[in-house]
Amino acid sequence: MTRLKVAMIGCGWVAGSQVERGFAVLPEQFEVAVAADLDPSRAEAFAARHGIPRMAASLDAVLAMPDVDVVSICTPPNLHFGGVTAALAAGKHVICEKPFVASLAQLEAVRRAEAESGRRAMPIFQYRFGDGLARVKHVVDSGLAGKAYVSAVETAWRRGPDYYQVPWRGKLASELGGVLLTQAIHMHDLLFFLMGPAATVAGFKTTRVNPVEVEDCAVGSLRMADGSLASLTATLGSAKQITRMRFCFEHVAFEVQGDGNDAGRPAELEWTVIPASPEAGERIARAMAELPPGKANFARQFELFHDALATGAPFPVTLDDAQRSLELITALFHAAETGTVVDLPIGPGHSRYEGWVSRA
Structure with missing residues (x-):
């Protein structure tokens, strides 16, 4: 597979760690081509620090770039679902930081979006x-x-x-x-x-x-x-x-x-x-x-990500891995707030399938 062009969405600490400990270690597989942040000065400083040639002020601007192959979502957690689904719909492969999305219902929606788009999404668990x-x-x-x-x-x-x-x-x-x-x-x-x-x-x-x-x-x-x-x-x-x-x-x-x-x-x-x-x-x-x-760390996860896209193999971290993680979070929140013991898996009939944060 050819070298993949990556856009970093969000230019905070974790995005810098992904570049330094991941993409920069694999120059034959990846080029970090775009730094995007709602704060233009932050995107500019990030791009200068990491030698990134282009900047953008929004996800939409990145998704309109035809040469971007992969977007890496490094935004606050509440923005992950919207970023992942928009990127898939735009024909981009997606890497997304944890927690992958905000509910088990959203994860199921990502599965559908992935199937409809023909593109693939990988959660981050580099540790x-x-x-x-x-x-x-x-x-x-x-x-x-x-x-x-x-x-x-x-x-x-x-x-x-x-x-x-x-x-x-x-x-x-x-x-x-x-x-x-x-x-x-x-x-x-x-x-x-x-x-x-x-x-x-x-x-x-x-x-x-x-x-x-x-x-x-x-x-x-x-x-x-x-x-x-x-x-x-x-x-x-x-x-x-x-x-x-x-x-x-x-x-x-x-x-x-x-x-x-x-x-x-x-x-x-x-x-x-x-x-x-x-x-x-x-x-x-x-x-x-x-x-x-x-x-190790991001470098190994991204190396295996590139290999999987080239061969059609499963990603090194899958949506099933994200589901296990989100189920545990949902169960721990529910158990702690209700004093009950929670059986897994958690399905659509559960009161927190739409989100572990109590709406009460």
Whole structure:
């Protein structure tokens, strides 16, 4: 496939990370051709910083450009659905940041729009790409880990008042949620990436760290589809940023901890492997050694995105992955606000199928 021309829609922090850690690492596959933002000065500064030749002041202006192949939606969460569906209708492939859309109903509408347009949309979950996690997943998928028992995922990060100076953050109407939507969503995706979907969800959420509308502390208890159990803990009030994960299987336990800047890099770190026996350890070590090193983070997700468009293969992150993530968010919000346990999947008859933010 030829080099794809990409337009960045929204020129904030995450768009810069996509360019620097993704598209710029893959110059033979991608050219970032357009920087678009409602604030022309921000688009101009972004374009100058990243060597982008064109600027635009609206999504519509970008969609009218016939040479743009892919748009990457990096806008506030409440604008994702409109951006994704408009881009598909205009004949563009789409990459969209998390949360992918604002409801399970919107996700179903994206599926229809994708089918009607003949173009494809990929959600962003770049944290799942790295050699450390790839080796663990290879062992789990091979069956060498055996039966799954329990999993624990802890996202203990820190955000202060300065973080919420960005106008759309901390507001339900624009951010759609807090730690469950913007930070821990990545770590919860890693749980599903390794362990498959959840079947039942219970949880609590609250706001204790900053005076904002959205949750900044949450816990969840999950029964997974395979019968194993999982616990989730998330806060934006940790004195030190820490991500901790532990997965206990019949033949092995896997652990990883990322501190400080490494809190957002669990897939790239070396995981601790605790085999149940020397024989299991030898088999697992041989399996882990089978995988060659590869790219990480945005670079690997975008590399696989390009390959999928060229071959027709599934994207490295699919709409089904987005559905699992959005179902978990919907279930956690509903469980926390009603004191009930939620069975998955969540269908059109559920009161929050149209959105997890309570309309009451």
